Amino acid sequence: MSAVPNRNRPATRTDQLRMPATPRLHIVEGGAQPRRSVLPLTLVVLFALVAAIVTPMLLNTRMAQTSFAIREQQILLNELNSQAAQMQVQIHERSSAISLEKAAKAQDMVPSGRPGIIRLADGTVDAGVAAQ
Numbered sequence: 001m002s003a004v005p006n007r008n009r010p011a012t013r014t015d016q017l018r019m020p021a022t023p024r025l026h027i028v029e030g031g032a033q034p035r036r037s038v039l040p041l042t043l044v045v046l047f048a049l050v051a052a053i054v055t056p057m058l059l060n061t062r063m064a065q066t067s068f069a070i071r072e073q074q075i076l077l078n079e080l081n082s083q084a085a086q087m088q089v090q091i092h093e094r095s096s097a098i099s100l101e102k103a104a105k106a107q108d109m110v111p112s113g114r115p116g117i118i119r120l121a122d123g124t125v126d127a128g129v130a131a132q
Contacts, residue, residue, distance in 0.1 A: 093099060104111075113129035 094103075116128035117126040118124075119126065
C-alpha cells in the first residue's frame, strides 16, 4: 500500500469522532428584519418639491421689483433729459446777439467803440474810439 491516505474511502468511526461537530441547522423567520422608515425619504422629496416651487416664485418677485425700480428710474431720467434740453434751448436763446443787446440796454450799458491798437514794430499806438 501507499503512504498517501485514500480520501475516497468512507470515514471510520474514529475519524468521525475526530472531526469537529457541525452545528445543527434551524429555521430563521423572514419577518424578523426591521422595516426601514420612509419618513426621511418623504421629507427629502417634500423639501425638494417646496424648494422647486418657492425658488422660482422668489426669483419672479425679485425680478418684478427690479423691473419696477428700473421703470421709475427711466421715467426720472426722461424728465431730467427734458429739463436739460429746455435749459440748453434757454442758453442758446439768451446767448444770441439780440438777447445780449437787450440785456445790456436794460442795464444802461452802451456799445463799446473801436479798440486801440499797439504796433510793436514801430512802437506806435493807434488810439481807438471811446464808447458813446
